[in-house]
Amino acid sequence: xxxxxxxxxxxxxxxxxxxxxLGPIDGISAAGLEGRYPVDVAIEPRLTGRNRLTTFFRPxxxxxxxxxxxxxxxxxxxxxxxxxxxxxLGAGVGALGAVAGVCAMxxxxxxxxxxxxxxxxxxxxxxxxxxxxxxxxxxxLLRDEYPPFGDGDYPASITFVPPDAxxxxxxxxxxxxxxxxxxxxxxxxxxxxxxxxxxxxxSILIFGSYPEPxxxxxxxxxxxxxxxxxxxxLLRDEYPPFSFE
Numbered sequence: 001x002x003x004x005x006x007x008x009x010x011x012x013x014x015x016x017x018x019x020x021x022l023g024p025i026d027g028i029s030a031a032g033l034e035g036r037y038p039v040d041v042a043i044e045p046r047l048t049g050r051n052r053l054t055t056f057f058r059p060x061x062x063x064x065x066x067x068x069x070x071x072x073x074x075x076x077x078x079x080x081x082x083x084x085x086x087x088x089l090g091a092g093v094g095a096l097g098a099v100a101g102v103c104a105m106x107x108x109x110x111x112x113x114x115x116x117x118x119x120x121x122x123x124x125x126x127x128x129x130x131x132x133x134x135x136x137x138x139x140x141l142l143r144d145e146y147p148p149f150g151d152g153d154y155p156a157s158i159t160f161v162p163p164d165a166x167x168x169x170x171x172x173x174x175x176x177x178x179x180x181x182x183x184x185x186x187x188x189x190x191x192x193x194x195x196x197x198x199x200x201x202x203s204i205l206i207f208g209s210y211p212e213p214x215x216x217x218x219x220x221x222x223x224x225x226x227x228x229x230x231x232x233x234l235l236r237d238e239y240p241p242f243s244f245e
Contacts, residue, residue, distance in 0.1 A: 037227055037236075037238065037240060037241055038160070038161035038236055038238065039158065039159070039160055039161075039226065039227050039230040039235065039236060039240075040158065040159045040223070041133055041156070041157075041158050041159075041219070041222060041223040041226050042156070042157050042158070042159065043137055043142055043143070043155065043156045043219050043222075044143075044155035044156070045215060045219075046142070046143055046144065046155070046210070047209055047210050047211075047212055047215060048208065048209045048210075049208065049209075050141075050144060050204045050208050050209060050210060051144040052204060052205050052208060054144055054146075055141060055144070055201060055204045055205060056205060058138070058139065058141065058201075059139075061146070062135065062138060062139045064149075065094075065131075065135035065138070065139070065147060065149075066094065066135070066139065067094055067095060068094045068095050068096050068131070068135075068149075069093070069094040069096050069097055069128060069131050069132040069135050070093040070094035070097045070132065071094075071136075071139060072136060072139060072140055072190065072193065072194070072197075094132075096127075096128050096131065097128055097132070099124070099128075100124060100125045100128040100233060101233075103121040103124050103125060104121075104125060104232070104233045104234050106118070106121060107121045107122070107125075107234050108172060108173075108175070108234060111167045111169060111172045111234065112169050112172055112173050115166055115167055115169060116167070117163070117167060117234060122162065122235065125230075125233040125234070125235055126160055126235060127150070127151065128233075129158055129160075129226060129229060129230060129233070129235075130151060130157070130158055131147075131149075131150060131151070132226075132229075133156055133157060133158045133222070133226060134147035134148065134152075134154040134156050134157070135147050136156075136222055137154075137155075137156035137222070138156075140193070140197050140218055140222070141197060141200050141201060141204060141210060141218075142156060142210075142215070142218060142219065142222070143155055143156055158226060160230070160235065161236075162235075163235075163236060163237065167237060168237040171237055171239075172234060172237065175231070175232060175234065176232070178239065179228060179231060179232055181242075182224075182228045182231075182240065182242070183228075185242065186221075186224065186225050186228060189221045189224070189225075190221070190225075192217075192221075193217070193218060193221045196214045196217055196218055197218065199211070199214060200214050200215070200218070216244075217244070219244075220244025220245070221244070223244060223245070224240075224242075224243065224244055227240040227241070228240050
C-alpha cells in the first residue's frame with residue numbers, strides 16, 4: 001500500500017513509481033511494464049504543502065512551455081480532414097509538437113511503404129512527449145517544480161518501450177480513423193479535466209492542497225491522453241486502452 005507525501009494512503013493500484021527516461025533507442029527494457037501498455041506515465045503525488053504563489057501565477061509561468069510543447073487541449077498531433085490541404089495538425093501542440101507531427105507524417109510514409117520507422121524521427125517524437133509530460137504536470141497543477149526545457153529529472157515522467165517487431169502497415173495507414181473513438185472520449189474528458197483543474201486551483205490557493213479524487217482523475221486523463229498521442233505519433237502500433245490506469 002503506497003502513501004502520498006502527507007502520509008495518506010493512495011492504494012496499491014495508484015502507486016506511481018518514477019519511470020526511467022528513454023535513453024538510446026536500442027536496449028530499452030520493458031521491465032515494469034509487463035502486462036501494461038508499452039507507454040506509461042508516472043507522477044509522484046503531491047497533495048498537500050502546495051506552493052500557493054506559483055499556483056496563482058501558473059498560467060503565466062507556463063507560457064514558455066506552452067509555446068514549445070502545447071497545452072492540455074492538445075492530446076495528440078492529430079490529423080483531421082480539411083478542404084484545403086487534406087491534413088491539419090491538432091491545435092495547441094506547440095512548436096516542437098508541430099515538428100513532431102510533421103515527422104509523424106514522414107514516418108507514416110516510411111512505415112506504410114517501407115515497414116520501417118526512421119530511428120531519429122522516433123527519438124524526436126519521444127523527446128516531445130517526455131518534455132510534454134513534465135510541462136502538462138506543471139500546467140495542470142499536478143506538481144509545483146518548474147519543468148526543465150528538454151530532458152531532465154522531474155517527478156513526472158514517461159516510459160517508452162520501442163517497437164521490437166515489424167510495424168503494422170495496415171493500422172498505421174488507417175491510424176487517424178482508428179483513433180477517432182479515443183478523440184471523442186478524450187474531448188469529453190478534457191472538458192472535465194479543465195473543470196477539475198480549476199477546482200484544484202482554488203483548493204490550493206485556499207487550503208494549500210489538491211483534492212485526492214481530482215488528483216487521481218487528472219493523472220488518469222493525462223495517462224490516457226498521452227498513450228493516444230504516442231499512438232498517433234506512431235511510436236507504437238498496439239491500440240491504446242480505454243483506461244485511466
